Amino acid sequence: MPIIAPSMLAADFLNMGRDCEMVNNSSADWFHLDVMDGRFVPNISYGFPVISAIRSVAKKPLDVHLMIVEPEKYFEAFAKAGANMLSVHYEVSPHLHRNLQAIKALGMKAGVAINPHTPVNLLADVLCDIDHVCVMSVNPGFGGQKFIDHTIQKVRMLRQMIHERGCHTLIEVDGGVTVENAPTLIKAGADALVAGNTVFASADPAGTIELLKNAENK
Ligand code: DX5
Ligand code: ZN
Numbered sequence: 001m002p003i004i005a006p007s008m009l010a011a012d013f014l015n016m017g018r019d020c021e022m023v024n025n026s027s028a029d030w031f032h033l034d035v036m037d038g039r040f041v042p043n044i045s046y047g048f049p050v051i052s053a054i055r056s057v058a059k060k061p062l063d064v065h066l067m068i069v070e071p072e073k074y075f076e077a078f079a080k081a082g083a084n085m086l087s088v089h090y091e092v093s094p095h096l097h098r099n100l101q102a103i104k105a106l107g108m109k110a111g112v113a114i115n116p117h118t119p120v121n122l123l124a125d126v127l128c129d130i131d132h133v134c135v136m137s138v139n140p141g142f143g144g145q146k147f148i149d150h151t152i153q154k155v156r157m158l159r160q161m162i163h164e165r166g167c168h169t170l171i172e173v174d175g176g177v178t179v180e181n182a183p184t185l186i187k188a189g190a191d192a193l194v195a196g197n198t199v200f201a202s203a204d205p206a207g208t209i210e211l212l213k214n215a216e217n218k
Helices: 013-024 048-057 071-081 096-105 151-165 182-188 205-213
Strands: 003-006 031-036 062-067 085-089 109-114 132-136 170-174 192-195
Touching: 003 031, 003 170, 003 205, 013 048, 013 205, 031 048, 048 062, 048 071, 062 071, 062 109, 071 085, 071 096, 085 096, 085 132, 096 109, 132 151, 151 170, 151 182, 182 192, 192 205
Parallel strands: 003 192, 031 062, 062 085, 085 109, 109 132, 132 170, 170 192
Antiparallel strands: none
16 A cells, blocks of 8 residues: 655645544554745745644655755754654755665654656666665655656656566655556555655545555555
8 A cells, every 4th residue: 555645735734633633533654845946946834843843743754855954954953853754855965866865864764856858867877875765756845736747657667667676665746746646656656655745635534534545556
């Protein structure tokens, strides 16, 4: 079954406690938390106090996706705020290998996120050092955007690269994931699906998480 990671960017910020409880009691696996700085992406989301608050009630791992420049300045602060998994963008990491080692040294799983225009083969020489690749299926910065179809091909290629190397890197797909495209993504080789609007804009968020969880049976 796929790992399901609801993106809390689409939650109701005035009822964050309630929405965290929904995720705790659902078949979701991780909390996906999007941090945006207004520099790498044209939007600003939330930071440490919100992550710490979610940490205090979350019963599942926090998968923190950094859409920020110079992410290495803040690794320790994200570890202290309670991140279990931390992803940096390839596009802001001239020293990607060093960043991966630094994240792991703080006891977190180390992820790399790639923009829609970034080819998966650029990860070839660090692939086995990465715990999870976050393949962006929209341009990062906003929830509720349309899924970019070419992502499916990127997931297939990445699956093949991981297979050839015999490593255990997970493939996460982030952006525009729906109950309709989830089965194709899982067949292409995705291990984890992030879903914001699909979950939180639905009438039954926990039921929608369950549909995503069972998507491979479709
Ligand atoms: C986009 C974020 C995503 C976003 C997904 O920059 O990285 O995690 O919240 O939201 P949906 O599922 O609504 O596209
Ligand atoms: Zn994200």
